[in-house]
Structure formats: structure tokens, C-alpha cells
Amino acid sequence: MTFDTKLLTSSDDDIREAAEIIKNGGIVGMPTETVYGLAANAEDPDAVEKIFAAKGRPQDNPLIVHLADFSHTKDFVKDIPDIASIMAERFCPGPLTMIFPKKDRIPDITSAGLDTVGIRIPAHKAARKLIEYSGKAIAAPSANLSGSPSPTTAEHVMKDMDGKIPAVIDGGSCPVGVESTVISFENGKIRILRPGFISAEELSEFGEIIIDKHITSAADDNEKVRSPGMKYKHYSPKANVTVIDGDREKYIGFVNSHTGSNIYAMPFDSDEQLCTIPAVPYGDTSEEQAARLFAVLRKFDEIGAEQVYARCPSMDGVGLAVYNRLLRAAGFEVIKL
Numbered sequence: 001m002t003f004d005t006k007l008l009t010s011s012d013d014d015i016r017e018a019a020e021i022i023k024n025g026g027i028v029g030m031p032t033e034t035v036y037g038l039a040a041n042a043e044d045p046d047a048v049e050k051i052f053a054a055k056g057r058p059q060d061n062p063l064i065v066h067l068a069d070f071s072h073t074k075d076f077v078k079d080i081p082d083i084a085s086i087m088a089e090r091f092c093p094g095p096l097t098m099i100f101p102k103k104d105r106i107p108d109i110t111s112a113g114l115d116t117v118g119i120r121i122p123a124h125k126a127a128r129k130l131i132e133y134s135g136k137a138i139a140a141p142s143a144n145l146s147g148s149p150s151p152t153t154a155e156h157v158m159k160d161m162d163g164k165i166p167a168v169i170d171g172g173s174c175p176v177g178v179e180s181t182v183i184s185f186e187n188g189k190i191r192i193l194r195p196g197f198i199s200a201e202e203l204s205e206f207g208e209i210i211i212d213k214h215i216t217s218a219a220d221d222n223e224k225v226r227s228p229g230m231k232y233k234h235y236s237p238k239a240n241v242t243v244i245d246g247d248r249e250k251y252i253g254f255v256n257s258h259t260g261s262n263i264y265a266m267p268f269d270s271d272e273q274l275c276t277i278p279a280v281p282y283g284d285t286s287e288e289q290a291a292r293l294f295a296v297l298r299k300f301d302e303i304g305a306e307q308v309y310a311r312c313p314s315m316d317g318v319g320l321a322v323y324n325r326l327l328r329a330a331g332f333e334v335i336k337l
């Protein structure tokens with residue numbers, strides 16, 4: 001089925017129009033504080049199937065369920081550990097997804113056959129209104145074609161989804177820029193399955209943290225992973241991306257001696273003026289880098305880059321999320337100087 005995809009504003013009237021699409025079993029591009037999502041009624045298997053089809057997403061990769069308030073979580077999950085309720089007081093609404101054992105009302109297609117479900121309470125006003133006006137729990141993966149960088153503007157969603165979905169709500173640029181932190185609970189410990197804006201340092205106030213090894217290393221082909229998304233090479237622009245791990249002087253020395261057609265540097269902002277090859281910088285602080293990373297990766301596609309040398313980010317705070325996404329864009333190719 002093809003659509004004349006409508007670009008809606010974040011006005012109440014437009015969000016009500018989007019909510020009608022959701023109520024009628026359709027899917028809509030939805031802004032959140034992290035990245036744009038593709039939203040559908042999480043309890044309607046036919047609607048959720050449309051998300052998998054539009055993205056070309058593998059059927060074994062589960063969707064996150066978005067609710068308006070953490071107090072609704074108990075309606076969809078069997079057990080909420082005390083530590084999760086305490087953490088929710090601090091981090092919900094916000095960019096945190098918590099994994100719980102699911103109730104049967106979450107269909108198998110939404111959880112990709114797992115007996116757990118990820119719950120997130122988004123902070124973005126438009127996403128909150130869409131949940132409220134539709135009266136539905138909303139399943140939403142990032143609104144990119146499977147394998148492409150996540151979208152952080154409505155234009156990015158249009159680029160990937162034009163003709164495939166009825167509408168996108170334009171809520172401007174996503175302030176966080178990387179997807180939510182995904183955690184699960186293991187005997188009072190907190191396992192980070194995907195790093196995000198809420199950092200390991202912040203989470204450690206609530207319990208012992210386990211950083212899953214697949215955050216910084218590739219899973220082997222047949223290895224069992226705790227979160228299906230870890231298996232896939234994500235966020236890949238068409239160019240070959242290589243992460244260059246070294247200080248400014250070494251990085252600049254490396255890129256300036258790797259000239260050639262369609263070879264680009266992806267430095268920090270403060271490195272840019274030292275680059276003698278073409279460069280698209282992605283920020284200085286970890287927060288700036290998170291906010292710009294996906295737009296910069298998409299930009300390399302637009303300009304026809306074939307090889308990109310990205311300066312390795314700091315791994316502190318939200319930097320770990322930036323590093324994790326960049327590693328996946330690079331297919332885990334790192335040169336240590």
C-alpha cells in the first residue's frame with residue numbers, strides 16, 4: 001500500500017488527526033525527546049505488523065511500548081521490581097526503557113515472541129499527547145528504515161518513510177538525539193542493554209550496574225544476546241566508517257595523510273580547522289555529539305562520502321551511547337593510534 005504521506009504540525013488538531021490514524025489501526029511518525037518513532041497501537045497485531053513492513057525490520061526484534069504514565073505499567077507487565085518503581089520517580093517521563101515480564105495483552109508480534117516487554121514513558125509533549133488522544137499504548141521503534149541511522153528530524157523520517165506511512169508529526173529536532181537507555185533487572189542488579197542519555201553513572205545510584213559486553217563488542221553470528229537489537233549492524237550510512245581512537249594530534253596526523261576522493265573526516269568541532277581533508281564535525285561535548293551524530297551520518301550519504309574517519313568520542317556519561325552507535329555505524333572497525 002502506498003500513501004501520500006502528510007506532514008502534520010504539533011498543533012492539538014494535527015495530533016488529534018494522528019491519534020485517529022492510530023485508533024484506526026494505522027501508523028504515524030512521532031517525535032520523541034530521543035529520536036523519531038513509528039507509532040502504532042501496541043495491542044493491535046495488524047497495526048504492529050505495518051511497522052515491521054514499513055521499516056523492513058527483522059521479525060525477531062521487539063518493539064518498545066510507550067505509555068503516558070509509569071503508573072499504567074502494571075496493566076501491561078506481570079511484575080515490577082521495587083527498584084524500578086524508585087527509578088521511575090527520578091527518570092520517568094524520560095529517555096529510559098525498562099524491561100519487564102509481559103502480560104498476555106501485549107501480543108507476540110510486539111514483543112517478537114519474547115516473554116518480556118520494554119516500557120518507556122516519553123517526555124516529548126507531542127508523543128505524550130498522541131498517547132493521550134489515542135488512548136492507546138503505543139509501540140514505537142525508531143522511524144528509520146532498518147539498518148539506517150535513526151531519524152532526529154521529521155525530514156529524516158520523510159526521507160525513509162515517504163509513501164510508506166500516512167503521516168508524520170513534525171516536532172522539530174530531537175533534543176537528545178540518541179535512543180533511550182534500555183535496562184533490565186537481574187536480582188537487584190541493573191543491566192544496561194543499550195546505553196543512552198541516562199548514563200551508567202546516574203543509574204549506579206540505584207544499584208549495581210552490569211554493562212552488557214555487547215555494548216562495546218560485536219556479537220558472533222550464532223551468539224545468544226540479551227537484546228535482539230545487539231545482533232544487527234545498525235545506523236550504517238552508505239560510506240565505510242572507521243573509528244579513529246587517538247588524541248587530537250594523532251587524529252589530525254592520521255586524517256591529513258589519508259587524502260583521496262570522497263574521503264571525509266568526522267572530527268570534533270574544535271579539531272575541524274586543523275583538518276586539511278573535507279570534514280563534517282559532530283560536536284565537542286558528549287551531549288552535542290549525541291544530538292548531532294545521526295544527522296551527521298545521514299549527511300555523509302547526501303554528499304556521497306565513501307570513507308569516513310570519525311574521531312573516537314569520550315566514553316563517559318552519554319559518551320558511551322555515542323561510542324556504541326558510532327561503533328555500529330563502523331561495523332566495529334576501530335584503528336587505535
Ligand code: TXA
Binds near residue numbers: 034117178229
Ligand atoms: O528512544 C527510543 O527508545 C526510541 C523512541 C522512538 O522511543 N525507540 C527505539 O526503538 O529506539 P528501537 O526499536 O529502534 O530499539 C529498541 C531496542 C532494540 O535494540 C530492541 O532489541 C530492544 O530495544 N528491546 C526492545 N524490547 C526488548 C526486550 N523485551 N528485551 C530486550 N531488548 C528489547
Ligand code: MG
Binds near residue numbers: 141150
Ligand atoms: Mg532503532
